[in-house]
Amino acid sequence: MATAIKERTIPAMDTLVKYDTPVLITTHPEKVRKDTSLPKIGTAVCKVQTTTTSADARRETMEILNRILPPKEWEEDGQIWTQRVSSIPSTRLDVINLQEQLDMRLQQRQARETGICPIRRQLYTQCFDELIRQVTVNCAERGLLLLRVRDEIKMTLAAYQTLYQSSIAFGMRKALQAEQGKENLINTAEELQSQKIELEKMVAELRLKFDQAEKRSAELREAEEKKHMEEVQFLKKTNMQLKTQLEGIIAPKK
Template identity: 70%
Template structure:
């Protein structure tokens, strides 16, 4: 943290360590019932509830480090601000946009402000704790929404890419079908032109033959007419 973890560390046996032997002397009387004032939480207990102590194992002992319950002065707040600016610069936190480093440092700074406020007024510290938890919950909700929207966008992009591939494949198939149809059309046109040419030639031959037959019949008719006239003329 930026500030606030005090040096009040204490060690206690690890779990599983045999308990100390029971006293052999007379059993002490049960503790008296605490009054309402005595049962109220002390500032250190509230601080431990807000900012849980750190625990680690060392030399077969469990060490616990609690946040300091020493009130902060105006100079400490100024130093906290200087430390925040220094850490932001050292860790190269971005000034705008989403930055996990900046968020982490400001979260630590806010925890320290909650600690300092709780020492002076426990109720105000608990209220700030509610504000902190609400902010964290809101940020978590936005993060979940962002991740789900990114996943949704990726799915849509993959679907669009897959649809694009299918569409490109379909376009290629249609273009191939179009080329085949154009080839068939060309072949049919060639066949039609050949048939038309053949029929034109046949018609021309038929017309020429018909014309020759007509001319032959005309000449024959003329000859027969002339012969008939020559036969009829002497009789007159």
């Protein structure tokens, strides 16, 4: 009956990291903080284990594993459960199965093969954590070194993500500034266009006045020239008459 309850309360762990079977801590959340916290459970396990060197090494390995991959803890139906990563050494077949599960989940969740993909990143992170667990079980120092590598990769990715977000914000600010500048330029262009239309109207009016003034000037010049020609003709005619009269006066009479 207890086994059936345990199986029913096990949540779906969608992860590539290998965990042990969940363990029921207590049905009273208040007592967990006082009597049945994780360190005390570890102490109880230590009392059950023998004092041999292999047991101490195993306990130290478990402590390192719990620091690298902290135990999961959740509450369901008033009961608190905990689940730790497995400390069982992995075989070559486990590594092959891990690779097959990684490929299968990448395909099932339709992760992108290239570019930025949160799903692919999550699955590869889980795979890396499982590899760290497998290595730590066999060699704790090597597992701690891989933990440093994992944390450094996470810091680098976080730095790139921050840089990307800041560049996006910078691009948005520049786009808004460009949009505002575009609106100002559009307004300026509209004002200049209206000024151009007004100046074109003024030029047309001035050209019309100029044409009218030039036409009046040509008419006046033509009238003056006509008047001048008439005066010249009149003076020439008068000169001829006077010349004829003078010759008649001067010429001797027969």
